[in-house]
Amino acid sequence: QQQVKQSPQSLIVQKGGIPIINCAYENTAFDYFPWYQQFPGKGPALLIAIRPDVSEKKEGRFTISFNKSAKQFSLHIMDSQPGDSATYFCAASRIQGAQKLVFGQGTRLTINP
Amino acid sequence: GVTQSPTHLIKTRGQQVTLRCSSQSGHNTVSWYQQALGQGPQFIFQYYREEENGRGNFPPRFSGLQFPNDSSELNVNALELDDSALYLCASSFGGASETQYFGPGTRLLVL
Numbered sequence: 001q002q003q004v005k006q007s008p009q010s011l012i013v014q015k016g017g018i019p020i021i022n023c024a025y026e027n028t029a030f031d032y033f034p035w036y037q038q039f040p041g042k043g044p045a046l047l048i049a050i051r052p053d054v055s056e057k058k059e060g061r062f063t064i065s066f067n068k069s070a071k072q073f074s075l076h077i078m079d080s081q082p083g084d085s086a087t088y089f090c091a092a093s094r095i096q097g098a099q100k101l102v103f104g105q106g107t108r109l110t111i112n113p
Numbered sequence: 114g115v116t117q118s119p120t121h122l123i124k125t126r127g128q129q130v131t132l133r134c135s136s137q138s139g140h141n142t143v144s145w146y147q148q149a150l151g152q153g154p155q156f157i158f159q160y161y162r163e164e165e166n167g168r169g170n171f172p173p174r175f176s177g178l179q180f181p182n183d184s185s186e187l188n189v190n191a192l193e194l195d196d197s198a199l200y201l202c203a204s205s206f207g208g209a210s211e212t213q214y215f216g217p218g219t220r221l222l223v224l
Binding site: 004006032034036041042043044045046049089091095099100101102103104105106 | 115144146151152153154155156159167169201203205211212213214215216217218
């Protein structure tokens, strides 16, 4: 019940395209859903996060769509650039208590010029 | 930001290791994660105001400390080959803060 399932494992998109990464969770107690970006040799960096009281959140070129009834959320990257090539992780946690982030398996995104 | 030391470490099976983390200024909560190659990070434990505030599915040979200056240590005893991973420290403010800021990690290789 603690799992977060992420797909696809890898994704190749042409520059300017809109990669979409999907995640599904099981624990209905989760109330915080962040996305992290990780470059090789670096730690994960927070991109954008959403709470379940909204269905969409946009920050710059990054958008999270959230479907509470389906227990799914996704990341869209508008006007993708080669510099967006990285591994993306979705995560989920509860705000209250020890905030234990449960991560998905990651998606290796490649943006071709 | 969050800093970690050392950046890389090689140990042999059965040895003990101590990894260090300095939290972002003003943060009083630190969490440790293990990231195996090609996997997402897995929560090890969290410290808030020098007390363990939650633990993941890791054996007792994984232990930690948080110091009054909000720096932290992760200790692993009796190293096993499967302990080879990137160890990430993340800091945040408050015991129930949303945003965790990650350090660059320590790459541990157990031979």
